[in-house]
Amino acid sequence: MNLEKKYPKLFDKLEDKEVVLRHLLNVDANYEDYDSEEFEFDFEEYNFIIYIAEPVQKALGKAKMEKLPVRLQDNDTFENFVASEEDLYGVKSSLSEDEIVSMLLEQIEEIM
Numbered sequence: 001m002n003l004e005k006k007y008p009k010l011f012d013k014l015e016d017k018e019v020v021l022r023h024l025l026n027v028d029a030n031y032e033d034y035d036s037e038e039f040e041f042d043f044e045e046y047n048f049i050i051y052i053a054e055p056v057q058k059a060l061g062k063a064k065m066e067k068l069p070v071r072l073q074d075n076d077t078f079e080n081f082v083a084s085e086e087d088l089y090g091v092k093s094s095l096s097e098d099e100i101v102s103m104l105l106e107q108i109e110e111i112m
Helices: 009-013 054-073 099-111
Strands: 026-027 048-052 080-085 086-094
Touching: 009 054, 009 099, 026 099, 048 054, 048 099, 054 080, 054 086, 054 099
Parallel strands: none
Antiparallel strands: 026 048, 048 086, 080 086
C-alpha cells in the first residue's frame, strides 16, 4: 500500500516522507499479561491498544489531535473506547488490526 498516495493530506504535513506505517501508529492486540505490573487496559474490555506516534501528533497539531479521540469514541466501529492519554487508546472491536489501522488513517486524513 502506498501510504503517501492514499493519505496525501497527512503526508503533506509529515517532515519525513519516507516513514513506514509503524512510525505513524501502532495497533496491537491486547492480552492478559501476568508478568506485567501495569494493567492499563483490561484485555476483556479492550482487545486492541492504539498508539498514535509522534510524527502524526506533530502533523495534526494539538487542536486536531484533541479531536481524534472524540471522533473515535463516536465511531460505531468500537464497542468500547477509552483514551488513556492523548496518544494512547484502548478499544474493543471485531475488526482486524489492519482494518483498524485503515480506519484510523482515514479519520486522521479527514481531520487534516
